[in-house]
Amino acid sequence: MTNFIGEYKAKVDDKGRLVFPAAFKAICGEQIKQGFVVKKTLFVNCLEMYTYESWEKESEAVRSRLNLFNRDDERFWRAYTSNRTFVVPDEKLGRISIPKSLLESVGIEKEAVFCGRDFKIEIWAKDSLESTTLSDEEYVALAEKTLG
Amino acid sequence: MTNFIGEYKAKVDDKGRLVFPAAFKAICGEQIKQGFVVKKTLFVNCLEMYTYESWEKESEAVRSRLNLFNRDDERFWRAYTSNRTFVVPDEKLGRISIPKSLLESVGIEKEAVFCGRDFKIEIWAKDSLESTTLSDEEYVALAEKTLG
DNA sequence: TCAATTTTTTACATTTTTTTACAAAAATTT
DNA sequence: AAATTTTTGTAAAAAAATGTAAAAAATTGA
Numbered sequence: 001m002t003n004f005i006g007e008y009k010a011k012v013d014d015k016g017r018l019v020f021p022a023a024f025k026a027i028c029g030e031q032i033k034q035g036f037v038v039k040k041t042l043f044v045n046c047l048e049m050y051t052y053e054s055w056e057k058e059s060e061a062v063r064s065r066l067n068l069f070n071r072d073d074e075r076f077w078r079a080y081t082s083n084r085t086f087v088v089p090d091e092k093l094g095r096i097s098i099p100k101s102l103l104e105s106v107g108i109e110k111e112a113v114f115c116g117r118d119f120k121i122e123i124w125a126k127d128s129l130e131s132t133t134l135s136d137e138e139y140v141a142l143a144e145k146t147l148g
Numbered sequence: 149m150t151n152f153i154g155e156y157k158a159k160v161d162d163k164g165r166l167v168f169p170a171a172f173k174a175i176c177g178e179q180i181k182q183g184f185v186v187k188k189t190l191f192v193n194c195l196e197m198y199t200y201e202s203w204e205k206e207s208e209a210v211r212s213r214l215n216l217f218n219r220d221d222e223r224f225w226r227a228y229t230s231n232r233t234f235v236v237p238d239e240k241l242g243r244i245s246i247p248k249s250l251l252e253s254v255g256i257e258k259e260a261v262f263c264g265r266d267f268k269i270e271i272w273a274k275d276s277l278e279s280t281t282l283s284d285e286e287y288v289a290l291a292e293k294t295l296g
Numbered sequence: 297t298c299a300a301t302t303t304t305t306t307a308c309a310t311t312t313t314t315t316t317a318c319a320a321a322a323a324t325t326t
Numbered sequence: 327a328a329a330t331t332t333t334t335g336t337a338a339a340a341a342a343a344t345g346t347a348a349a350a351a352a353t354t355g356a
Contacts, residue, residue, distance in 0.1 A: 126269060
């Protein structure tokens with residue numbers, strides 16, 4: 001299993017493409033050719049990126065818990081499968097091109113940050129990442145509350 | 149298995165045809181020649197499109213849950229198999245032509261959107277898709293209620 | 297610290313896809 | 327059967343996506 005670790009800045013070019021960090025490319029190996037699924041994160045304002053393989057697992061697990069003849073489940077499935085895109089980094093440079101609508105929805109304009117979160121990668125607008133990051137004290141308090 | 153991911157706009161030409169997005173064409177591969185089943189979606193105002201293969205599976209699964217010697221089941225089966233059409237994208241451009249009655253029934257006139265929902269594709273009138281899309285807050289609430 | 301390598305960025309060229317307009321064929325009507 | 331309508335197919339223009347090359351920046355190793 002692929003574990004993404006570390007944070008890397010990237011600029012968005014005039015066509016809305018950004019280069020997938022070389023360090024992550026190395027972690028992926030051949031998997032990179034199968035591409036990635038990029039979608040909006042549930043609770044916070046950023047994108048998340050899964051290898052196709054790990055996304056398939058996650059998505060099938062969700063689907064198996066739903067009954068699509070149930071109105072609410074059906075509604076949820078629609079929302080869950082919205083605002084996604086499938087990307088394959090290009091051969092030479094490893095660039096991915098994410099639809100403007102998705103980038104805009106999380107406020108990415110010029111500068112983005114790829115954040116490794118082990119099983120997935122988050123893509124943040126540089127500014128909002130900085131303003132969302134917990135202070136040391138907040139993190140300590142949350143850790144004690146959650147696992148302490 | 150084919151997983152449709154992403155959203156693509158398409159215009160309806162003066163003859164009521166619309167081009168199947170190239171990205172989905174790529175996912176389908178040879179399957180595209182077997183065509184698709186298009187029908188009205190159950191709970192909301194859009195069409196849904198299945199590869200012939202996945203349609204066959206879905207439809208058999210539904211059928212197996214019914215007893216056609218039961219009056220209500222028999223009625224349901226009739227409704228379930230109504231308002232469907234079979235389409236094959238044309239060779240050169242990958243256009244499909246959906247009967248006016250079906251397009252009208254979900255308000256598609258000029259602009260449509262193909263939405264990948266993994267095992268199926270939804271086709272929306274651009275306007276009604278926008279007005280149906282959940283806000284972030286609604287989605288989060290629904291997610292917590294459904295899977296939280 | 298400096299040179300070499302790798303990665304990232306920028307600019308531009310090429311290809312593919314989408315759209316529009318029109319032509320041919322088939323079916324329907326008169 | 328001729329004419330109209332409807333359907334299906336072709337071609338070219340416009341737009342979008344993808345690919346290439348080279349410059350700039352950053353990283354690595356001597």
